[in-house]
Amino acid sequence: MFSTCLYCHSGLGRNEVLEQFPVGRRLAFDQHRGRLWVICRSCTNWNLSPLEERWETVEACERLFRATTVRVSTDNIGLATLSEGLDLVRVGTPLRPEFAAWRYGSRLRRRRLHLPEPAQAAGAIISTSAAVVVGSVAALAGVAYELTSSKRWQRQVLRPLELLESRLQYDRPVAHVRTPDGVLRPLRFSHMARLELIAGDTASPWRLRVAHGDGILDLDAAHAVQVASPLLARLNIRSGSRLQVTDATRRITEAGDAERYIRTSALMRQQRRRRNAIFWDDNVGVLGLTPTERLALEIAMNEDAERQAMQGELRALEEAWRDAEEIAAIADAMFVD
Numbered sequence: 510m511f512s513t514c515l516y517c518h519s520g521l522g523r524n525e526v527l528e529q530f531p532v533g534r535r536l537a538f539d540q541h542r543g544r545l546w547v548i549c550r551s552c553t554n555w556n557l558s559p560l561e562e563r564w565e566t567v568e569a570c571e572r573l574f575r576a577t578t579v580r581v582s583t584d585n586i587g588l589a590t591l592s593e594g595l596d597l598v599r600v601g602t603p604l605r606p607e608f609a610a611w612r613y614g615s616r617l618r619r620r621r622l623h624l625p626e627p628a629q630a631a632g633a634i635i636s637t638s639a640a641v642v643v644g645s646v647a648a649l650a651g652v653a654y655e656l657t658s659s660k661r662w663q664r665q666v667l668r669p670l671e672l673l674e675s676r677l678q679y680d681r682p683v684a685h686v687r688t689p690d691g692v693l694r695p696l697r698f699s700h701m702a703r704l705e706l707i708a709g710d711t712a713s714p715w716r717l718r719v720a721h722g723d724g725i726l727d728l729d730a731a732h733a734v735q736v737a738s739p740l741l742a743r744l745n746i747r748s749g750s751r752l753q754v755t756d757a758t759r760r761i762t763e764a765g766d767a768e769r770y771i772r773t774s775a776l777m778r779q780q781r782r783r784r785n786a787i788f789w790d791d792n793v794g795v796l797g798l799t800p801t802e803r804l805a806l807e808i809a810m811n812e813d814a815e816r817q818a819m820q821g822e823l824r825a826l827e828e829a830w831r832d833a834e835e836i837a838a839i840a841d842a843m844f845v846d
Contacts, residue, residue: 511547511556519551524595526573530558530566537598537830538570544837545570548598553825555833557840574599581812586827598826600834684739686719686726694721696740701795704740706775715771734814741807744795748804757805767813774798774806 512532513520522534530536533547537555545563546555558566574597577589582603589597682695696719703720707727717733719726728736764770778797792799798806 511558514549514552514554515556516554517549517552519549521547521549521556524593526591526593526595527566527569529569530562534594535596535598536566536570537600537826537833538567539600539834540567540571541601542834542837543567544600544834544841546833546837548596548829553829555829557833557837560841570597571599573597581823583823583827586823586830588823588826598830600830683743684736686721686728686736688721688723688726694723696721696736701740701744704796706771706778706796708772708775715768715775730813734810737810738807738814741803741810745800745804745807748800753801753804756801757808760802760805761809761812767809770805770809771813774802774809777802 511521512523521532523531524534524536525531527536530545534550535548537546537548538544543563545558545567547558548555573591574587574589577591577597581588582599584603585600587599587601587603589599591597681698683698683701684696685693686696687693700720703718703725705718706715707718708715714730715733716730717728717737719728719736761767761770764773774796781793781797794800794803796803796806
């Protein structure tokens, strides 16, 4: 078994994950064709392993790749990093549906059941209790106004109470966004109803339109995910059951991929707005989506962000694989009768 690169003669390193093949810190495999390579960290060349050492290792790599919760894929290449530090590069049909279910299922269920920190819980209880108390007092003040029709009572008591209730309920900051002037501005609960996804043709990137205290801001895809992720997490705090995650994953799969689902979400809002479904359908909420559709959008945005972050490396791996596969096909053919 070789331990140095066939091209630059640098050491390939070792892993403690695969007992039958401890060579290398980044392995590439193609289960369909039975190929196994060790990718050199120094020169990035792909070293084809001997035939007799492949099949058991390739099967083990496939099992490990499917079991990991951190992986990204293109149409031909998937990349996963194991907790032990071993990178696996999988050649073949991507596992996007399984990726979404594996990666987000347990996390979303944990979030739904997660109890907040004591300080956060206390703050939420105090805020909610204050809003309830003020709302009750405002309701009593409203009854008193109806009975007395006193303009002074309305001006000095009822309106201040209603304003205080509104601030407690709707003026709570839920996230922040940095505007082009460099100022960090709060996005409040009252702004959530004005969130909007905008997606034109596939040649132009999708955008997220957000409202804040001083106007409206359009964010491109890269910046949109940074803002949308915490917002969607708050909106989806009660979502994440096994059934919802399965349904959300199915919707992304049917759309084709994460970016297509994001664009589909923008289109659904437009269609429902034209039919006024946003106003009469109680199941349709923020962004013109149902809770399961918003959960799928959260998953899709996170997956698309990771795909964009890894796109350069995946593109380089795919180009290297095409060259390595040509050499591997010639080399393996030499041993076939």
